[in-house]
Amino acid sequence: MKILEISKLLNAEICCGEDRVESEVCSACGSDMMSDVLAFVKDQAVLLTGLVNSQVIRTAEMMDMRCVVFVRNKKPSEEMLEIAKDSGIVVLTSPMRMYEACGTLYSNGLGIKGENESHE
Amino acid sequence: MSEPLVYTFAVDGDNFTSAGEASVKMKKNLRMLAISPDIIRRVAIAMYEGEINMVIHAGGGVATVSVYADKIEIVLKDNGPGIADVELAMREGFSTAPETIRNLGFGAGMGLPNMKKNTDSMSIESALGVGTTISMTVNL
Numbered sequence: 001m002k003i004l005e006i007s008k009l010l011n012a013e014i015c016c017g018e019d020r021v022e023s024e025v026c027s028a029c030g031s032d033m034m035s036d037v038l039a040f041v042k043d044q045a046v047l048l049t050g051l052v053n054s055q056v057i058r059t060a061e062m063m064d065m066r067c068v069v070f071v072r073n074k075k076p077s078e079e080m081l082e083i084a085k086d087s088g089i090v091v092l093t094s095p096m097r098m099y100e101a102c103g104t105l106y107s108n109g110l111g112i113k114g115e116n117e118s119h120e
Numbered sequence: 121m122s123e124p125l126v127y128t129f130a131v132d133g134d135n136f137t138s139a140g141e142a143s144v145k146m147k148k149n150l151r152m153l154a155i156s157p158d159i160i161r162r163v164a165i166a167m168y169e170g171e172i173n174m175v176i177h178a179g180g181g182v183a184t185v186s187v188y189a190d191k192i193e194i195v196l197k198d199n200g201p202g203i204a205d206v207e208l209a210m211r212e213g214f215s216t217a218p219e220t221i222r223n224l225g226f227g228a229g230m231g232l233p234n235m236k237k238n239t240d241s242m243s244i245e246s247a248l249g250v251g252t253t254i255s256m257t258v259n260l
């Protein structure tokens with residue numbers, strides 16, 4: 001799925017990375033605990049979260065993620081957007097709640113399996 | 121390349137917002153050295169977890185990364201309170217982080233085990249009231 005399509009499905013505003021919205025991603029995850037993202041996530045390219053701080057963007061960067069979606073209309077700070085631009089990460093903000101945002105993407109075909117994981 | 125390439129970073133313990141800057145910079149350095157993305161990710165995750173720990177548990181410290189021909193070594197040194205029981209601290213889910221840290225998205229007690237998982241070797245030297253030094257290596 002293209003990041004642009006994600007933004008449309010989630011009614012999201014693109015906060016930075018407009019030039020990368022045509023890139024394809026094939027899996028996502030949702031969490032407010034960066035500890036868990038760092039420890040359990042594998043090859044998911046999109047992170048949906050209700051937590052807003054610089055560590056969210058850095059965690060995504062460490063995990064080689066391509067897109068961060070803030071739910072419930074949370075707005076990232078300028079500083080966070082600078083870090084995201086520097087790392088080539090697209091940042092979106094959506095009015096949807098976490099459950100609805102994840103469900104919407106999932107039911108439209110964005111799964112949980114990363115690029116390098118086998119599909120059972 | 122017999123002499124390692126050495127990168128040193130001061131990690132500011134008073135600023136949660138800047139925590140992780142060293143790991144982001146190191147990740148860029150490793151990309152320029154054309155090291156495989158898989159190795160880079162493992163080094164970055166282990167270093168980032170350690171860097172966050174230094175900020176939230178130890179008031180900052182120094183991170184040193186040495187790139188050898190056959191391995192990458194990460195040493196994280198702080199003068200914080202030390203770890204009373206290293207074996208306990210290494211267990212998944214053990215955390216002394218307060219609610220305030222959990223509200224920032226950390227404090228699940230997953231960091232140290234994750235550092236071990238992402239590296240080929242890891243050792244912790246810690247003394248109460250003196251500080252903690254964590255050394256990790258990732259083979260190339």
Ligand SMILES: Nc1ncnc2c1ncn2[C@@H]1O[C@H](COP(=O)(O)OP(=O)(O)OP(=O)(O)O)[C@@H](O)[C@H]1O
Pocket residue numbers: 035036169173174177178198200201202203209210214215216217225226227228229230231232233252
């Ligand atoms: N550098 C350090 N100095 C002092 N204590 C530390 C240090 N690093 C870890 N600890 C102690 O070990 C515990 C476990 O660390 P670990 O990184 O596994 O979990 P955490 O930091 O509490 O949570 P998470 O890493 O999941 O965000 C910490 O809660 C803390 O008590």
Ligand SMILES: [Mg+2]
Pocket residue numbers: 169172173227230231232
């Ligand atoms: Mg930790």
